[in-house]
Amino acid sequence: MAKTIFEKHSPDRKGYTLPANDIDITLEKCIPEKFQRKEEVKLPEVSELDVMRHFLELSHMNHCIEKGFYPLGSCTMKYNPKINETLVRNDGFNNLHPFQDEDTVQGALEILYELQKDLAEISGFTNVTLQPVAGAHGEFTGLKIMKAYHDHKGNSHKKKIILPDSAHGTNPASVTLVGYEMVEIKSNEKGLVDIEDLKAHVNDETAGFMLTNPNTLGLFESQVEEIAEIIHSVDGLMYMDGANFNAIMGLVKPGENGFDIMHFNLHKTFATPHGGGGPGAGPIGVREDLIKFLPAPLIGKKDDKYFLDYTHEKTSFGKVHSFFGNFAVNIKAYIYLKMLGPKGLRRVAENAVINANYIQKKLEKYYDIPFKDSFCMHEFVASGNWQKEKYGIKTLDIAKRILDKGYHAPTIYFPLIVHEAMMIEPTETESKETLDEFINAMIEIAKECEENPELLKNAPLNTPVKRVDDTLAVRQLNVKFEW
Amino acid sequence: MPFISNTDKERKEMLAAIGVERFEDLLINIPKKFLLNKDCCLDEPYSELEITRKISELATNNISTSHANSFLGGGIYDHFIPAAVDHIILRPEFHSAYTPYQAEVSQGTLQYIYEYQTMICELTGMEISNAGMYDGASAAAEAILMATRKTKNFKAIIAGTLNPNYLEVIKSYTEGVGIELVLIPAKNGLVDLNGLKEAVDDNTGCVLLQTPNFFGNIEDAFAIEEIVHAYKKALFIACVDPISLAVMNSPAEYKADIVVGEGQSLGNSQNYGGPLFGFLASSIKLGRGMPGRIVGATLDADGKRAYCLTLQAREQHIRRAKATSNICSNEALCNLAATVYMTLMGKEGLKEIAVQSTTKAHYLADEINKLDGFSLAFDAAFFKEFAVKTPVPVEEIISGLREKNIFPGIDLKQFGYKNTLLIAVTEKKRKCDLDELVNALQEVING
Numbered sequence: 001m002a003k004t005i006f007e008k009h010s011p012d013r014k015g016y017t018l019p020a021n022d023i024d025i026t027l028e029k030c031i032p033e034k035f036q037r038k039e040e041v042k043l044p045e046v047s048e049l050d051v052m053r054h055f056l057e058l059s060h061m062n063h064c065i066e067k068g069f070y071p072l073g074s075c076t077m078k079y080n081p082k083i084n085e086t087l088v089r090n091d092g093f094n095n096l097h098p099f100q101d102e103d104t105v106q107g108a109l110e111i112l113y114e115l116q117k118d119l120a121e122i123s124g125f126t127n128v129t130l131q132p133v134a135g136a137h138g139e140f141t142g143l144k145i146m147k148a149y150h151d152h153k154g155n156s157h158k159k160k161i162i163l164p165d166s167a168h169g170t171n172p173a174s175v176t177l178v179g180y181e182m183v184e185i186k187s188n189e190k191g192l193v194d195i196e197d198l199k200a201h202v203n204d205e206t207a208g209f210m211l212t213n214p215n216t217l218g219l220f221e222s223q224v225e226e227i228a229e230i231i232h233s234v235d236g237l238m239y240m241d242g243a244n245f246n247a248i249m250g251l252v253k254p255g256e257n258g259f260d261i262m263h264f265n266l267h268k269t270f271a272t273p274h275g276g277g278g279p280g281a282g283p284i285g286v287r288e289d290l291i292k293f294l295p296a297p298l299i300g301k302k303d304d305k306y307f308l309d310y311t312h313e314k315t316s317f318g319k320v321h322s323f324f325g326n327f328a329v330n331i332k333a334y335i336y337l338k339m340l341g342p343k344g345l346r347r348v349a350e351n352a353v354i355n356a357n358y359i360q361k362k363l364e365k366y367y368d369i370p371f372k373d374s375f376c377m378h379e380f381v382a383s384g385n386w387q388k389e390k391y392g393i394k395t396l397d398i399a400k401r402i403l404d405k406g407y408h409a410p411t412i413y414f415p416l417i418v419h420e421a422m423m424i425e426p427t428e429t430e431s432k433e434t435l436d437e438f439i440n441a442m443i444e445i446a447k448e449c450e451e452n453p454e455l456l457k458n459a460p461l462n463t464p465v466k467r468v469d470d471t472l473a474v475r476q477l478n479v480k481f482e483w
Numbered sequence: 484m485p486f487i488s489n490t491d492k493e494r495k496e497m498l499a500a501i502g503v504e505r506f507e508d509l510l511i512n513i514p515k516k517f518l519l520n521k522d523c524c525l526d527e528p529y530s531e532l533e534i535t536r537k538i539s540e541l542a543t544n545n546i547s548t549s550h551a552n553s554f555l556g557g558g559i560y561d562h563f564i565p566a567a568v569d570h571i572i573l574r575p576e577f578h579s580a581y582t583p584y585q586a587e588v589s590q591g592t593l594q595y596i597y598e599y600q601t602m603i604c605e606l607t608g609m610e611i612s613n614a615g616m617y618d619g620a621s622a623a624a625e626a627i628l629m630a631t632r633k634t635k636n637f638k639a640i641i642a643g644t645l646n647p648n649y650l651e652v653i654k655s656y657t658e659g660v661g662i663e664l665v666l667i668p669a670k671n672g673l674v675d676l677n678g679l680k681e682a683v684d685d686n687t688g689c690v691l692l693q694t695p696n697f698f699g700n701i702e703d704a705f706a707i708e709e710i711v712h713a714y715k716k717a718l719f720i721a722c723v724d725p726i727s728l729a730v731m732n733s734p735a736e737y738k739a740d741i742v743v744g745e746g747q748s749l750g751n752s753q754n755y756g757g758p759l760f761g762f763l764a765s766s767i768k769l770g771r772g773m774p775g776r777i778v779g780a781t782l783d784a785d786g787k788r789a790y791c792l793t794l795q796a797r798e799q800h801i802r803r804a805k806a807t808s809n810i811c812s813n814e815a816l817c818n819l820a821a822t823v824y825m826t827l828m829g830k831e832g833l834k835e836i837a838v839q840s841t842t843k844a845h846y847l848a849d850e851i852n853k854l855d856g857f858s859l860a861f862d863a864a865f866f867k868e869f870a871v872k873t874p875v876p877v878e879e880i881i882s883g884l885r886e887k888n889i890f891p892g893i894d895l896k897q898f899g900y901k902n903t904l905l906i907a908v909t910e911k912k913r914k915c916d917l918d919e920l921v922n923a924l925q926e927v928i929n930g
Contacts, residue, residue, distance in 0.1 A: 001590070001787050001788040001789060002590075002594060004594070004597070004598055004601075005598050005826050006598070006601065012831075013829075014829065014831065014832065015565075015567075015826065015827035015828070015829060015832070016565055016827050016828050016829070016832040018563070018832065018835055018836070018839070018910065019913075021835075021838065021839045021842060021843075022913060022914045023839075023842045023843050023846045023914060023917075025842040025845050025846055026842070027730060027838050027841065027842065029842075029845065030841045030842055030844075030845045030864075030865075030866075031701065031730065031731060031841065031864060031866070032701070032864050034705070035701050035704075035731055035732055035864065036730060036731065036732070037728070037729070037730055037731055037732055037733060037736070038732070038733075038736055039608075039733065039736075040830060040834075041605055041606055041728065041729050041733075041830050041833060041834070042605045042830060043602060043605060043825055043826070043828065043829050043830040043833060044826055044829060045829040045830065045831070046826060046827075046829065048565075048567055048827065051567055051571075051823065051826050051827055052567060052570070052571070054826070055571045055574070055595070055823060056571075056574070058590070058591035058592075058594050058595055059571075059574045059576035059577055059591050060576065060591065061588075061589075061590035061591040061594070062576040062577065062580045062588065062589055062590070062591035062592055063576075063580060063585070063588035063589065064575045064576045064577075064578070064579045064580045065575065065579040065580075066575035066576075066579060067575070067576070070581065072581055075581055077579075077581060078486070079486055079579075080578075080579055081485070081486055083531050083534065083535070085573060085578075086535075087534070087535060087538040087539075089569070090538065090539070090542040091542070091547050091549055091550075092541075092542030092543060092544075092545040092547050093542055093545070093547075093754065093755065094547070094752040094753070094754055095547035095548045095549045095561070095752060095753055096545055096547055096548070096753060096754070096755040097548055097553060097555040097559055097561070097753050097755070097756075097890070098559055098753070098755050098756030099555045099557055099559075099893045100546075100548075100555065100755075100890060101881065101882075101885070101890075103885070104545060104546040104551075104885075104890075105545050105546075105755065106544040106545065107540075107541035107542055107543065107544030107545040108541075108545050108755050110541055110544065111541055118525055121523055121524050121525065122523045122525070133617045133618070133757060133758065133814070134617065134810070134811065134812040134813070135811065135812060136799070136809040136810055136811045136812070137617060137621075137810075139809065140809060144655060147659060169798075169799040169800040169801070169802075169803045169806070169811075170799050170800075170809050170811050172799075172803040172804035173799035173802070173803060173804060173806040173808065173809035174809040175804060176804045176805070176806070176809075177656070177660075177808065177809045178659060178660070179659040179660040179661070182803075182804045219512065220510075220512040220513050222512045222513065222514060225514065248513075250519065250522070250523055251510070251513070251518060251519060252513060252517045252518060252519065253519065253523075256517075257514075257517050267812065271486070273578050273579045274579065274580065274581050274582070274812075275577070275578060275579075275580075275814075275815050275816030275819075276577055276578075276580040276581070276582065276583065276589075276592040276815040276816060276819070277581075277582040277583070277592070277614070277776070277812055277813055277814075277815030277816075278758070278812040278813045278814045278815045278816065278817075279757075279758035279760075279812075279814040279815075279816060279817060280812045317655065318651055318652070318654050318655035318658070319620075319648065319651040319652050319655060320621070320652060320655055321617065321618060321620065321621070321652065321756075321757065322558055322559075322618045322619060322620040322646075322648045322649065322652065322745070322756060322757075322759060323559070323648070323755070323756025323757055323759075324755065324756050324757065325756075325757050326757040326758040327754050327755040327756060327757045327758075328752075328754045328755075328757065328758060329757070329758060331538075335534055335538065337525060338525075338526055338528070338529045338534055338537070339485050339486075339528055339529050339530075339531070339534055340485065340525075340528060341525055341526060341527050341528030341529075342522035342523045342524070342525045342527075343522060343528070344485060344528055345523060345525065346522070346523075347487060348487065350506050351487050351489055351494070353506070353509055353510075354489075354494060354497050354498060354501070354506060354509070355489075355497075357501045357509055358497045358500060358501055361500060361501045361502065362500070374511075374512060375501075375503075375508075375509045375510075375511060375512065399585070400587065403585060403587055403588050408581065408585060408588060409585050414800075428486075428487050429486050429487060429488060430488060431488035431489055431493070432488075432489055432493045432496070432497060434488075458784070460587050460588075463587040463588055464587070464588070464590050465586075465587055465590055465783040465785075465787060465789040466587070466783040466784035466785045466787075466789075467587065467783060467784045468586040468587060468781060468782075468783050468784075468789045468790075468791045469781050469782050469783065469784070469789075469791075470586070470781065470791045470792075470793065470795075472781045472782060473779035473780070473781035473791050473793040474779070474793055474794060476781075477767075477779060477793065477794070478779055478780040478781070479597070479600055479611050479612070479770075479777055479778065479779050479780075479793070480597070480600050480601040480604045480610070480611070480612070481597065481598070481601045481780075
């Protein structure tokens with residue numbers, strides 16, 4: 001294992017240069033003694049080379065898209081074009097301050113305005129706020145909009161949000177965060193929303209319904225219109241979790257098919273890199289009568305001039321970010337959309353769907369695929385059931401063995417409604433050869449389960465560290481280095 | 484087609500292997516009438532060369548702070564960023580990696596988060612830090628949720644000298660979940676201690692104080708701590724500027740229970756206000772109620788040191804509706820930039836930056852104070868930012884100085900302070916930059 005940076009500390013070593021202070025005032029004159037720090041900050045003292053070597057050493061212990069395939073379901077780990085990174089690092093973007101006058105940021109506002117417009121167009125909504133900075137942040141924003149809508153109508157009895165048992169964990173957590181109550185309904189034997197169970201739970205208290213479409217099993221919720229009718233009949237609103245929008249871009253517009261509110265994950269669908277956990281962006285699209293509840297400002301345009309539009313501020317539910325959201329992430333999504341164009345957009349979805357179905361088909365003899373009778377969309381869920389029953393191999397073991405083969409593992413044990421789940425999403429950027437190699441590796445692993453189960457139980461063997469003990473981490477909590 | 488590997492021929496082979504003739508055959512579960520029969524109305528595709536040209540043109544329609552003499556702050560600061568920071572965050576292994584759920588192939592991310600947590604604990608004097616939040620505002624909001632959840636006291640008191648944008652975000656997070664927000668007004672640029680004393684009681688879950696506050700003024704956190712902790716349950720949340728902590732009290736010195744703040748100043752560009760990142764740290768006993776990810780050190784199967792996400796039973800992917808927060812993606816790469824920045828700067832560098840920022844700010848304040856018609860808005864001690872009363876409306880000053888590419892600061896009229904200009908200074912300013920602003924302000928008055 002790599003030493004920590006603190007173990008590389010050498011007193012008085014420096015990793016920076018700064019100009020001499022040309023002001024002759026002492027700190028003591030500026031800050032009263034009482035408010036001066038008593039104990040010095042303990043930060044490592046290392047050279048720039050020490051720093052580069054240290055972080056390079058760390059980087060070598062990570063998997064990443066450029067290193068290998070990332071079949072991580074619901075995460076859409078596609079390749080992120082390098083041009084995005086080059087262009088976003090323009091001084092004219094990096095060094096803009098959010099309190100600058102509108103006249104001095106016209107280029108920035110134009111990008112944001114265009115992105116609002118393009119996202120609205122491809123999703124079938126009327127306008128979009130770019131303020132939320134992550135998918136879950138978007139969910140929070142969307143539910144606050146829902147609440148504002150009901151408050152506005154005096155629907156104070158509306159307290160419940162219905163969602164299916166296949167929902168992402170962020171959905172129920174967001175429901176709680178806005179102060180609504182979650183009602184979970186069942187999926188049917190086809191993996192879709194159980195309409196009868198939905199009907200049994202819908203009533204006057206229903207504020208709305210959250211649905212991921214395609215859902216987390218990779219299946220298109222074909223009854224979405226019927227669901228919308230049921231929800232709208234009690235004046236509830238339909239929220240679409242857009243985590244899986246990659247599957248339907250250019251094919252279907254959710255805003256035209258029953259949904260009222262939707263979030264986008266720019267760090268999934270729109271090729272802004274995941275960054276090991278962010279920064280992403282989670283813009284929200286809404287139908288026309290909900291625009292007045294969006295966080296202010298939106299970006300407006302009048303006579304060729306772009307401006308921060310606060311006109312709806314009085315009816316807005318409020319703000320979710322210090323400023324205007326993740327501007328630098330939004331630029332990357334803008335570039336990506338401009339480079340795809342209308343045909344490219346559709347092509348992305350098509351190839352994402354073909355790639356997923358291809359793997360599903362090729363693996364159906366080797367793994368239990370509960371919903372294989374239906375074509376999947378951009379991802380599918382396999383199960384390690386057979387391996388568990390026959391050889392006592394858990395999905396966790398299979399996942400760890402996949403790491404040994406040079407791939408990231410699929411999303412495992414999710415969705416919760418499939419036992420021993422492995423959720424596989426290849427994305428459109430992967431080639432047939434890569435998929436074939438991955439398929440072969442999966443088949444090999446299925447054989448290893450039979451022939452050498454110990455190998456799987458001890459996996460991974462070829463990774464920078466062996467299987468990590470996460471229960472020990474909780475038992476002997478160690479969250480900072482003592483030095 | 485850009486960024487898609489498979490050719491039409493390969494597509495055909497794959498469709499055949501799946502057992503269908505056309506792509507559309509895979510869409511049998513989508514109701515026919517949903518399927519679009521025309522293209523979305525987007526621009527025709529740009530090539531890499533064309534988009535480069537377009538983006539460069541758009542960027543030239545902005546005036547960046549590197550081509551201006553900018554004194555804008557209000558939560559986002561133009562501190563110097565060493566070149567090595569960007570070289571490291573652009574490594575694909577960091578840049579295009581997923582959240583480190585698969586620990587064995589994510590040790591790089593996990594270890595830097597662990598180092599980040601250690602450094603945040605060093606700065607703040609706290610015992611546990613999470614892996615970061617969206618921004619300072621959401622960190623402050625989530626700290627209030629964390630405190631009220633812990634104390635089961637749902638009255639949250641906020642010092643009115645807090646950044647008003649943070650207050651707006653806090654309102655969004657606390658409205659509708661049974662939390663009563665009480666705002667203590669500002670008095671002479673500091674929170675009114677008498678007002679605070681009257682407001683804190685046995686039902687108080689927490690008091691949130693920003694210091695240096697929105698006006699740059701240093702609050703008496705020691706006096707405030709006494710008021711808060713006079714009540715057994717009430718928790719003290721400090722919202723701080725991380726740069727200030729190199730020279731100013733660590734929040735542990737004034738016994739804060741939870742510490743939050745905006746981390747952008749640590750190696751991240753201004754980027755028109757995003758991405759930012761928030762930090763959140765606390766005592767260990769409150770740590771189990773924290774929102775967000777936490778990395779812990781542990782051992783691997785060979786008994787070697789390794790890292791993994793820990794205390795995950797707090798989080799949405801495990802606890803769903805009962806999680807401490809809905810946060811999933813945070814701003815990890817911004818945390819990496821901060822980690823690299825703090826490592827490069829070390830204790831001396833960070834101190835030097837704090838000293839230069841504050842001494843330069845004080846020089847500028849003295850000089851502006853000498854100008855006819857200008858005066859410091861408050862007489863409190865301040866760090867790197869201060870407010871001045873102006874003889875004419877601030878918007879006139881801002882537009883008057885535009886031609887010279889000077890951004891003199893933030894017009895506080897939008898926050899209820901007429902003829903008041905908020906000026907921020909960082910180590911990047913030279914004496915000549917400071918003098919240029921002073922002279923320009925003089926000229927505005929001279930008309």
